[in-house]
Amino acid sequence: MSAADRPRSGPPPSGRARRFAALVRKESYQIVRDPSSILIAFVLPLVLLFIFGYGVSLDAVRTRVGLVVEAATPVTQDLAASFRASRYFDVVPGRDRRQFEEDLVFGRVRGIVVIPAAFAGDEAGRGGVPQIQVIVDGSEPNTASFVQNYAQGVVATWAAQRGAETARPSSPIAVEQRFWFNPELASRNFLVPGSIAIVMTLVGTLLTSLVVAREWERGTMEAMMATPVTAAELLAGKILPYFALGLAAMTLCVLAAVFVFGVPFRGSIVALYALSASFLMPALGQGLLISAATKNQFLASQLALLSAFLPAFLLSGFLFEIGSMPRAIQLVTWIVPARYLIPSLQSVFLAGDIWPMFLRAIGVMLAMGALLFVLAARSTAKRIA
Amino acid sequence: MAEDVVHMADVTKRFGRAPPALEAVSGTIGGGEITGLVGPDGAGKTTLIRLVTGLMRPDGGALTVLGFDTGREAPRIQAAIGYMPQRFGLYEDLSVQENLDLYADLRGLPMPERAGTFDELLGFTDLKRFTGRLAGQLSGGMKQKLGLACALLRKPRLLLLDEPGVGVDPISRRDLWAMVQNLTREGVGVVWSTAYLDEAEACDRVLLLERGRLMFTGPPAELTGRAAGRVFKLTGLAGRRRPLLARALQQAGVVDGVIQGEAIRLMLAPGAEPSALARGVASAGAIAPAEPRFEDAYVDMLGGGPGGRSKLAEAATARMADPAHPVIEARGLTKRFGDFTAADGITFTIPRGEIFGLLGPNGAGKSTTFKMLCGLLKPTAGEGRVAGFDLRRDTAAARGRLGYMAQKFSLYGDLSVAQNLAFFAGVYGLTGARKAGRIGLMTEIFDLGARRGQSARDLPLGLKQRLALACAVMHEPEALFLDEPTSGVDPITRREFWTHINGLVEKGVTVLVTTHFMDEAEYCDRISLIYRGRSIALGSPDELKASAANADTPTPTMEDAFVALVRRSDAAEAA
Numbered sequence A: 001m002s003a004a005d006r007p008r009s010g011p012p013p014s015g016r017a018r019r020f021a022a023l024v025r026k027e028s029y030q031i032v033r034d035p036s037s038i039l040i041a042f043v044l045p046l047v048l049l050f051i052f053g054y055g056v057s058l059d060a061v062r063t064r065v066g067l068v069v070e071a072a073t074p075v076t077q078d079l080a081a082s083f084r085a086s087r088y089f090d091v092v093p094g095r096d097r098r099q100f101e102e103d104l105v106f107g108r109v110r111g112i113v114v115i116p117a118a119f120a121g122d123e124a125g126r127g128g129v130p131q132i133q134v135i136v137d138g139s140e141p142n143t144a145s146f147v148q149n150y151a152q153g154v155v156a157t158w159a160a161q162r163g164a165e166t167a168r169p170s171s172p173i174a175v176e177q178r179f180w181f182n183p184e185l186a187s188r189n190f191l192v193p194g195s196i197a198i199v200m201t202l203v204g205t206l207l208t209s210l211v212v213a214r215e216w217e218r219g220t221m222e223a224m225m226a227t228p229v230t231a232a233e234l235l236a237g238k239i240l241p242y243f244a245l246g247l248a249a250m251t252l253c254v255l256a257a258v259f260v261f262g263v264p265f266r267g268s269i270v271a272l273y274a275l276s277a278s279f280l281m282p283a284l285g286q287g288l289l290i291s292a293a294t295k296n297q298f299l300a301s302q303l304a305l306l307s308a309f310l311p312a313f314l315l316s317g318f319l320f321e322i323g324s325m326p327r328a329i330q331l332v333t334w335i336v337p338a339r340y341l342i343p344s345l346q347s348v349f350l351a352g353d354i355w356p357m358f359l360r361a362i363g364v365m366l367a368m369g370a371l372l373f374v375l376a377a378r379s380t381a382k383r384i385a
Numbered sequence B: 001m002a003e004d005v006v007h008m009a010d011v012t013k014r015f016g017r018a019p020p021a022l023e024a025v026s027g028t029i030g031g032g033e034i035t036g037l038v039g040p041d042g043a044g045k046t047t048l049i050r051l052v053t054g055l056m057r058p059d060g061g062a063l064t065v066l067g068f069d070t071g072r073e074a075p076r077i078q079a080a081i082g083y084m085p086q087r088f089g090l091y092e093d094l095s096v097q098e099n100l101d102l103y104a105d106l107r108g109l110p111m112p113e114r115a116g117t118f119d120e121l122l123g124f125t126d127l128k129r130f131t132g133r134l135a136g137q138l139s140g141g142m143k144q145k146l147g148l149a150c151a152l153l154r155k156p157r158l159l160l161l162d163e164p165g166v167g168v169d170p171i172s173r174r175d176l177w178a179m180v181q182n183l184t185r186e187g188v189g190v191v192w193s194t195a196y197l198d199e200a201e202a203c204d205r206v207l208l209l210e211r212g213r214l215m216f217t218g219p220p221a222e223l224t225g226r227a228a229g230r231v232f233k234l235t236g237l238a239g240r241r242r243p244l245l246a247r248a249l250q251q252a253g254v255v256d257g258v259i260q261g262e263a264i265r266l267m268l269a270p271g272a273e274p275s276a277l278a279r280g281v282a283s284a285g286a287i288a289p290a291e292p293r294f295e296d297a298y299v300d301m302l303g304g305g306p307g308g309r310s311k312l313a314e315a316a317t318a319r320m321a322d323p324a325h326p327v328i329e330a331r332g333l334t335k336r337f338g339d340f341t342a343a344d345g346i347t348f349t350i351p352r353g354e355i356f357g358l359l360g361p362n363g364a365g366k367s368t369t370f371k372m373l374c375g376l377l378k379p380t381a382g383e384g385r386v387a388g389f390d391l392r393r394d395t396a397a398a399r400g401r402l403g404y405m406a407q408k409f410s411l412y413g414d415l416s417v418a419q420n421l422a423f424f425a426g427v428y429g430l431t432g433a434r435k436a437g438r439i440g441l442m443t444e445i446f447d448l449g450a451r452r453g454q455s456a457r458d459l460p461l462g463l464k465q466r467l468a469l470a471c472a473v474m475h476e477p478e479a480l481f482l483d484e485p486t487s488g489v490d491p492i493t494r495r496e497f498w499t500h501i502n503g504l505v506e507k508g509v510t511v512l513v514t515t516h517f518m519d520e521a522e523y524c525d526r527i528s529l530i531y532r533g534r535s536i537a538l539g540s541p542d543e544l545k546a547s548a549a550n551a552d553t554p555t556p557t558m559e560d561a562f563v564a565l566v567r568r569s570d571a572a573e574a575a
Helices: A013-033 A035-055 A074-086 A099-107 A141-165 A187-218 A220-225 A232-259 A271-292 A295-315 A326-333 A339-349 A355-380 B046-053 B074-076 B096-106 B111-125 B141-150 B170-185 B195-204 B220-225 B241-248 B274-280 B294-301 B312-316 B366-373 B397-402 B416-428 B430-445 B462-475 B493-508 B543-548 B559-573
Strands: A064-070 A087-096 A111-117 A133-136 B004-013 B021-032 B034-038 B060-065 B081-084 B158-161 B188-192 B203-209 B213-218 B231-235 B255-258 B263-268 B288-290 B328-337 B340-350 B353-359 B381-386 B400-407 B479-483 B510-515 B526-531 B532-537
Touching: A013 A035, A013 A232, A013 B096, A035 A187, A035 A232, A064 A074, A064 A099, A064 A141, A074 A087, A074 A111, A074 A141, A074 B158, A087 A099, A087 A141, A099 A111, A111 A141, A187 A220, A187 A232, A187 A271, A220 A271, A232 A271, A232 A355, A232 B170, A271 A295, A271 A339, A271 A355, A295 A339, A339 A355, B004 B046, B021 B046, B021 B060, B021 B074, B021 B188, B021 B213, B034 B046, B034 B170, B034 B195, B046 B060, B046 B074, B046 B081, B046 B188, B046 B203, B081 B141, B096 B111, B096 B141, B111 B141, B141 B158, B141 B170, B158 B170, B158 B510, B170 B188, B170 B559, B188 B195, B195 B220, B195 B288, B195 B294, B195 B462, B203 B220, B213 B220, B220 B294, B220 B381, B241 B255, B241 B263, B241 B493, B255 B294, B255 B493, B263 B294, B294 B493, B312 B493, B328 B366, B340 B366, B340 B381, B340 B532, B353 B366, B366 B479, B366 B510, B381 B397, B397 B400, B400 B462, B416 B430, B416 B462, B430 B462, B430 B543, B462 B493, B479 B493, B493 B510, B526 B543, B526 B559, B532 B543, B532 B559, B543 B559
Parallel strands: A064 A087, A064 A111, B034 B188, B034 B203, B081 B158, B158 B188, B353 B510, B353 B526, B400 B479, B479 B510
Antiparallel strands: A111 A133, B004 B021, B004 B060, B203 B213, B231 B263, B231 B288, B255 B263, B328 B340, B328 B381, B526 B532
């Protein structure tokens, strides 16, 4: 009998389950056989992780600076010795700041520290902060503020020690800095959890948008649509395999982070998976929406890079602190799903489970995912035009 | 005859502000027969098929399929039809069996029926030996059979095939046709869309579309009959047949004419006397009535062919024939990709003023040979020469002597007509007054002036083809390389194109053309039939046809000859 003779209530539910299973199986075969999906899901993440684990470090260690001692007195020599002993600076000594001006312009030194002729160490004794001059290259703000802060730190430490040596309490309260959660202040420890969010963006949005667009290009989507399969089944059949692939890529990254890079893992596995799974919802939704809207692999990859990958990098607090962005940009970050994942993920690694924070992030990400799925389903409605 | 399966009443479909893709199309598609959906590329064939599947909604009119409205009841239609889109809808990274399983699940084929259905379909398509092979590694013909098998998993009441004849060799095409004909005996309605008029002729009924409008509907013989008694064949011609054709076409009362091997085929206007022909052009040969073909009647309906004058050829400088120095030479051309030999020892020479055809199924090696001869691919072994220049050593000099027109017209769609002309003039090294002169001449000859500022992408297909030819002949090349130059265009555009080529050849231009289009092969002086990387036959169209003649088919067509020669080669291989 032909299908048209079936009762009007539509296909039986068992047909739906079978169709869904068939789509998932098909997609899984394709993932396994397509070298590019393996590349994006497993090789690229490891490369990224290694870059952030070894290559990129936001900690400045032994920055080269010019040190100008305008008048050699025992006090200034002592301070200069403190600079030389600092593990943050590689000191090039000099007599005149002009001799370093060209070095600064060409980047041979990152700053010039001038201990002026008028410098008198006894200021420290009177509880004031001795005045030195720090000249930095403002075109590299990160390095500039680093040099400035650490130079002041060296002077403060020197003054405190000097105060202690001369047996006069320099200040009644000694400030001792302590960094919580990342005591070594190793940038790797917060970059690696952040890069896991980038990896899931790659799999969830970029890879998904590519594979669906490919089906449009090759005409298989059209052939699928002319069968009794529904748009919801088609979408679900894509989501499940890539959801699993995203979690697998994430797991691989976490294992590498903890066992290769020695990043601490202080939270729970439950929290890790709950957060990651929630993040994959908007990521996959966005991928499906992009591919349904473009139906073209080239456009889809461009859009995925622009709308998902770059924001996850730049606007999520991964590399740049959101608090120090201009107000307008800060508002834009609210619609970047990675912005909700990254702080929570960093907590899972470095601090432990903070469920109120996690639940809020999960709620926002799921809401975004739901919205994107609705949009994707509408644009994939079983029509071609 | 079974009842009608599709009813169309004033069906209209628009995309944006372009002219409608389909305009007020009304008609029916019957069950138990093959309906040809015929027309050049861009006529609206694919759009109509998509409307019938319910994947698109019409903007106006009513369309019912198997009694269901395509707008409201698309899922019910999709459960009862089989559809094979243009690229077959196969997953290339799944195996033959996995593709079948997938579609069986999607179409809800009950488990107990599967083994039997798979067995029947695999037997029917002769794919049993290949169930484990990835679909991407099948030949074009096999892919297509698998696509058909997937569309037939649950016996559909309506089977829609979108250009199943494209990219498939004539043998596979015949197999497919036989399979589909078997289905119609079981009452299945079949829609077979095509740009080939010989396919149209074999259908039970046709819907002839052009630019979204229905030009004719009915049995093809009904249209063909309109040309009855008006088609003649001139044979035994003395002298070159191309100038004769050009002269014949300028005679009053001659509506259409084409070269057919050594002969010329002419169609007269209603009421015109064949004796007029005898006086004018056929004095040297014999004139005999010929069976009209669907294409004759189609051209007649469109108002006749374009006439025999080529302004392009008239403007070209004549080159002297020089039999001692062939213009294009291939000596043992061989190309290997890894352990696959795409072309194996291809040898031929083409003297000045000859049209030479490379004929063969897709993937047989004709494009590889073609690319080696225009310097786009380096041969693994052997030698190619154009105008005396070795393609290995003097690639640039050789390329400067040839004009190239690729499949689907290698124009820059984002550039305007004028910019395309200027670009190709620059590429071919024209400068200053000569550049301006040639561009002006091309614009005038091909009547592109009114469209100068328009993007090449938005041109109608016929104009795109004119522009592509204008770009290829801009620098007056000695040799012209044409890669599937007229696939998918309407017969008027194709005639216009060949009028120019014929004219140029008479002026001494040498042409190498690849085609899998049998009618196009008839224009050639000589043909090399390429199959599995080797040249299995070389000769004039009439010689090839004669070599394939036997008791069953005493006067084989070009396609018959092709099939016979390929089978003979297969048999020799097997022995």
